[in-house]
Amino acid sequence: MNIQSIQNKIYFIRDQKVMLDFDLAELYDVETRILNQAVKRNIKRFPYDFMFQLSSSEWEVLKSQFVTSKIEKRGGTQKMPFAFTEQGLAMLSGILKSDKAINVNISIMRAFVVLREFALTNENLTSKLKEIETKYDKQFKDIYEAINYLIKKEKQGAEQQERKKIGYKK
Known part of the structure; x- marks a missing residue:
């Protein structure tokens, strides 16, 4: 299972x-209704922070991000999709016991790990940039003030040259 294709299904x-x-059902190679039936039979394993159903407004926003063919594949069902958090996906591995389900779950967990590592790297980079910005902010402020001073001085010099001189000519 390609981790990149799984990452594209994480929202x-x-x-x-x-x-x-429906993305999970596709990965597990089962119908969405079969996946959801298995979840409903084990609903105690899926509290709200493991799984929730999208609201119609959330679904509309999400649909606008999908490629049209993906929506057509869904068959225009009336029910809002269920969203599974990482913990919910781990719980799914306990109720879907086929070899394919086990392999897909391992790949999904690896994809989440890659995303988490990327987020941590991005956080570290952001904090380092803020640190540099804080450290050098005073120096940049001094440079901007010096440039503004020179620009103002240059404008004043140009204005003085344009004035007519008053007094006697020699």
Whole structure:
């Protein structure tokens, strides 16, 4: 299973990284309704922070990001999709026991690890940039003030040259 193709199916909804039921069903090679039936039979394993159903407004926003063929594949179902957090995906591995499900879950967990490592690297980079900005902010401020002073001085000199001189000519 290609980690990149899995990462493309991870969405950021309600400040959480999630995967949707129809994407998971495709990866597990089962129908979405079969996946959801298995979840409903084990609903105690899926509290709200493991799985939630999208609101219609969330679904509309998400649909606008999909390629049209992906929506057509869904068959225009009336039910809003379920979103599974990383913990919900781990719980799915306990109820879907086929070899394919096990291999797909391992790949999904690896994809989440890669995303987490990328986020940490990005956080470190952001904090280092802020540190540099703070450290050198005073120096840049001094440079900007010096440039503004020179620009003002240059404008004043040009204005003085344009004035007519008053007094006697020699």
